[in-house]
Amino acid sequence: MKASGQARAKETQVDLIPLCRLRAGEGGCVGEVLGTCDMVHRLREMGLYDGAPIQMIRPGSPCIIRLQGQRLGFRMDDCAHVMVRVSAVAS
Amino acid sequence: MMPPATDRSTWTFALIGNPNTGKSTLFGALCGVQQRVGNYPGVTVEKTLGELVHAGRRWILVDLPGTYSLAPRSPDEMVAVDVLLGRLADVPAPDVVLCVVAANNLERNLYLVSQVLELGRPLVIALSMVDVAQDHGLQIDTQRLSRQLGIPVVPIQAHRSLGLGDLKDALAAAGQRPGAIPESPFPPAFRDEVDRLESFLAKGDAPAAQSRLPRYLVERLLLDTGGYIEERIPSNGDQAAIRAELSAARDRLGQAGCPVPAVETMARYGWVARVVEGVVEHPVEPVNTWGDRLDAVLTHKFWGMVILAVVMLLMFSAVFAWAKLPMDGIEAAISWLSGHIEASLPDGPLRSLLVDGILGGIGAVVIFLPQIFILFLILTSLEECGYLARAAYLMDRLMVRVGLSGKSFIPLLSSFACAIPAVMATRVIENRRDRLTTILIAPLMSCSARLPVYTLMIAAFIPERQFVGGLIGLQGLVLFSMYALGIVIGAAVALLLKRTLLRGAAPPFLMEMPVYKWPSPRVVLHRMFDRGWDFLHNAGTIIFAVSIVMWGVLYYPRISPGELAPLTAARDRLGHERDDARAAGDAAREQAASTGLAGVANRIEGAQKRQSLLGRVGRLIEPAVKPLGWDWRIGSGVIASFPAREVVVATLGVIFDVGKEVDEPEGSQRLGAALQSATWPDSGRPLFNIPVALSIMVFFALCAQCVSTLAVIGRETGTWTWPAFTFGYMTVLAYVGALVTYQVGSWLGI
Numbered sequence: 001m002k003a004s005g006q007a008r009a010k011e012t013q014v015d016l017i018p019l020c021r022l023r024a025g026e027g028g029c030v031g032e033v034l035g036t037c038d039m040v041h042r043l044r045e046m047g048l049y050d051g052a053p054i055q056m057i058r059p060g061s062p063c064i065i066r067l068q069g070q071r072l073g074f075r076m077d078d079c080a081h082v083m084v085r086v087s088a089v090a091s
Numbered sequence: 092m093m094p095p096a097t098d099r100s101t102w103t104f105a106l107i108g109n110p111n112t113g114k115s116t117l118f119g120a121l122c123g124v125q126q127r128v129g130n131y132p133g134v135t136v137e138k139t140l141g142e143l144v145h146a147g148r149r150w151i152l153v154d155l156p157g158t159y160s161l162a163p164r165s166p167d168e169m170v171a172v173d174v175l176l177g178r179l180a181d182v183p184a185p186d187v188v189l190c191v192v193a194a195n196n197l198e199r200n201l202y203l204v205s206q207v208l209e210l211g212r213p214l215v216i217a218l219s220m221v222d223v224a225q226d227h228g229l230q231i232d233t234q235r236l237s238r239q240l241g242i243p244v245v246p247i248q249a250h251r252s253l254g255l256g257d258l259k260d261a262l263a264a265a266g267q268r269p270g271a272i273p274e275s276p277f278p279p280a281f282r283d284e285v286d287r288l289e290s291f292l293a294k295g296d297a298p299a300a301q302s303r304l305p306r307y308l309v310e311r312l313l314l315d316t317g318g319y320i321e322e323r324i325p326s327n328g329d330q331a332a333i334r335a336e337l338s339a340a341r342d343r344l345g346q347a348g349c350p351v352p353a354v355e356t357m358a359r360y361g362w363v364a365r366v367v368e369g370v371v372e373h374p375v376e377p378v379n380t381w382g383d384r385l386d387a388v389l390t391h392k393f394w395g396m397v398i399l400a401v402v403m404l405l406m407f408s409a410v411f412a413w414a415k416l417p418m419d420g421i422e423a424a425i426s427w428l429s430g431h432i433e434a435s436l437p438d439g440p441l442r443s444l445l446v447d448g449i450l451g452g453i454g455a456v457v458i459f460l461p462q463i464f465i466l467f468l469i470l471t472s473l474e475e476c477g478y479l480a481r482a483a484y485l486m487d488r489l490m491v492r493v494g495l496s497g498k499s500f501i502p503l504l505s506s507f508a509c510a511i512p513a514v515m516a517t518r519v520i521e522n523r524r525d526r527l528t529t530i531l532i533a534p535l536m537s538c539s540a541r542l543p544v545y546t547l548m549i550a551a552f553i554p555e556r557q558f559v560g561g562l563i564g565l566q567g568l569v570l571f572s573m574y575a576l577g578i579v580i581g582a583a584v585a586l587l588l589k590r591t592l593l594r595g596a597a598p599p600f601l602m603e604m605p606v607y608k609w610p611s612p613r614v615v616l617h618r619m620f621d622r623g624w625d626f627l628h629n630a631g632t633i634i635f636a637v638s639i640v641m642w643g644v645l646y647y648p649r650i651s652p653g654e655l656a657p658l659t660a661a662r663d664r665l666g667h668e669r670d671d672a673r674a675a676g677d678a679a680r681e682q683a684a685s686t687g688l689a690g691v692a693n694r695i696e697g698a699q700k701r702q703s704l705l706g707r708v709g710r711l712i713e714p715a716v717k718p719l720g721w722d723w724r725i726g727s728g729v730i731a732s733f734p735a736r737e738v739v740v741a742t743l744g745v746i747f748d749v750g751k752e753v754d755e756p757e758g759s760q761r762l763g764a765a766l767q768s769a770t771w772p773d774s775g776r777p778l779f780n781i782p783v784a785l786s787i788m789v790f791f792a793l794c795a796q797c798v799s800t801l802a803v804i805g806r807e808t809g810t811w812t813w814p815a816f817t818f819g820y821m822t823v824l825a826y827v828g829a830l831v832t833y834q835v836g837s838w839l840g841i
Binding site: 037038039050057058060066067069071 | 159197352360377596
């Protein structure tokens with residue numbers, strides 16, 4: 001049961017890349033969230049659930065990302081790792 | 092389910108919502124005056140209550156801390172859950188829950204709503220920040236949202252006091268109906284497991300209704316793998332059996348495709364998606380608002396840091412500049428009062444206790460109030476407008492290097508004014524180890540109370556050299572170095588702590604960058620007064636008590652009249668001379684005699700101090716402080732300042748026979764001059780030189796000379812080991828630092 005209300009349906013090819021590799025302005029949908037159990041749950045609660053639209057605003061460590069209607073400052077490390085599904089075809 | 096509130100005359104409302112949604116503004120707009128009624132028992136969460144009258148009933152509002160989710164991970168987070176479930180004895184169960192939802196971020200806000208709904212209380216939603224949503228190009232169909240939720244949704248603009256009437260009506264109406272039993276968003280497999288767990292827990296249980304766990308908590312037991320709730324459930328039953336049952340249940344859920352805890356976010360966000368369907372119209376292209384453009388500059392890697400440095404510089408300049416006038420005013424008031432008392436009471440212990448002990452003690456505390464107020468006025472404004480989150484983001488990179496995260500930056504910044512509110516501000520740091528590390532290094536950030544010592548030593552002993560064509564002065568550089576020393580040592584201590592005692596990786600950084608907004612004056616002023624009151628209440632009581640003890644230690648034992656004989660003889664002689672001169676109308680001779688009289692009075696007092704307990708202790712430890720370049724007089728002054736550093740300048744004034752009024756410019760010049768001419772009794776060498784002055788400043792920079800801070804640390808950490816540890820390590824650091832400074836300085840021949 002996926003909460004992917006806004007996932008785009010027509011992708012010809014989908015890559016799963018780490019969030020830190022997105023450049024400013026690039027976006028996609030949240031794929032896997034990895035890390036310590038507590039951090040993963042916290043990230044999901046904040047809106048990084050499977051299928052949520054995500055956009056990178058300021059890459060780096062920490063980075064600033066845009067989710068639906070909010071901006072989060074977020075540092076990717078051993079405790080918290082986010083994989084993003086990007087369509088290989090620009091849409 | 093609780094019956095509706097209709098029959099009672101006092102209704103209780105709980106106010107909950109995400110952080111940064113304007114909840115505090117709404118609370119202030121509804122209630123006017125907040126009351127902080129202390130803390131909830133056993134935790135650091137403050138209980139905030141407000142009252143209003145509506146339709147002949149008394150309404151009590153309980154403001155709960157802003158939270159993203161009702162999944163408690165600590166005793167502090169459990170408070171909100173307990174209040175909403177009515178499990179706290181001193182807070183009545185809320186009749187209606189008012190949930191603030193920000194319109195520009197419906198999805199995440201509704202996650203919390205989904206949890207609150209399950210508690211079964213009547214719920215009303217106040218939809219805030221509709222104007223922000225519109226700026227972002229969002230269109231919200233409030234009616235449809237209300238229909239699809241099944242709950243009244245009232246749009247409000249709290250800062251403009253719009254929508255409050257409708258909100259109160261909705262709250263009144265909700266209180267008349269029992270709460271709706273919500274439809275669970277969870278899949279059947281999960282619900283079955285919860286039923287199973289409920290009956291398992293009820294087995295072998297005293298069948299009294301109160302001891303049965305509410306369904307929400309049974310769910311949490313199953314979901315929260317961190318185990319916080321597991322530890323909290325009453326042990327009516329075998330703990331090990333319950334754990335085994337939980338483990339088995341989670342395994343079954345995992346196999347059924349509902350892994351714990353992921354099933355919660357999947358279920359709830361799925362529910363949210365259904366609820367907002369058709370409610371929100373997103374713009375075709377994301378709108379670039381002025382806030383977005385501002386962020387591009389303020390979070391820039393280079394320019395962002397530059398702007399942050401400028402903001403901090405301006406903030407501290409403002410604190411010191413704006414505080415000057417009120418501080419002078421307070422000084423004047425205290426001098427006037429002490430002069431009055433001195434004039435009206437005879438010489439003796441009572442007068443001395445009142446003037447030196449009590450008034451001196453109160454003065455030492457109250458004098459810092461203006462700085463505290465101004466600093467927190469500025470800090471709260473920055474926090475409310477949204478800038479501090481960006482500052483934490485910018486500083487995170489540096490903080491990670493010492494094992495902390497950007498969240499520790501703000502408390503450490505506050506510590507430059509006063510460590511007491513700073514230690515309390517560390518509550519936002521979730522991880523206990525990192526919170527503790529931040530608390531332990533906060534006192535190293537040079538607070539306002541150290542500034543008088545720095546100023547005195549620098550003015551008296553650091554030459555006024557200029558570099559770079561008058562742009563940088565040596566004195567300013569030394570002052571800056573003292574602050575920098577605290578920061579550098581603090582970083583080193585943090586690193587050490589994170590590698591040894593409080594071992595762990597740097598905490599993760601996940602922080603909302605809220606939408607920029609104009610801070611609400613009411614919220615800012617309230618928080619400013621709260622912090623000021625924290626300081627007064629914590630520091631005030633302790634410094635007051637300690638000042639009285641210090642007075643005693645300086646006053647007793649009294650010097651014998653025989654020892655004082657030569658000085659009293661001189662005083663009497665000068666007194667006669669002054670009276671003769673006055674009778675003869677010789678103004679110049681009268682003036683000379685008066686000055687001489689004042690000088691003798693100071694020396695009498697100095698002799699008394701040498702005889703006192705403090706003086707004797709100072710002489711006792713002299714061998715220990717000689718390697719630092721100090722003699723017994725400096726040693727006494729430093730010991731006297733251990734409870735509260737503020738008193739050191741006045742104590743030095745007394746010990747060096749200059750008198751107590753050394754805070755006005757001419758007084759401090761006299762003290763400076765006295766220090767410059769002080770010598771070692773045996774060799775006649777000057778007591779003070781640059782290495783000595785530096786070693787004193789370094790000692791003050793690194794030493795924990797503030798009983799109030801230690802007491803607050805004890806309260807916030809719940810044990811006395813950490814204040815003791817802080818005191819111990821900082822004293823050792825200070826001693827070694829002062830030692831090294833003096834020895835190296837002398838060896839270098841500065």
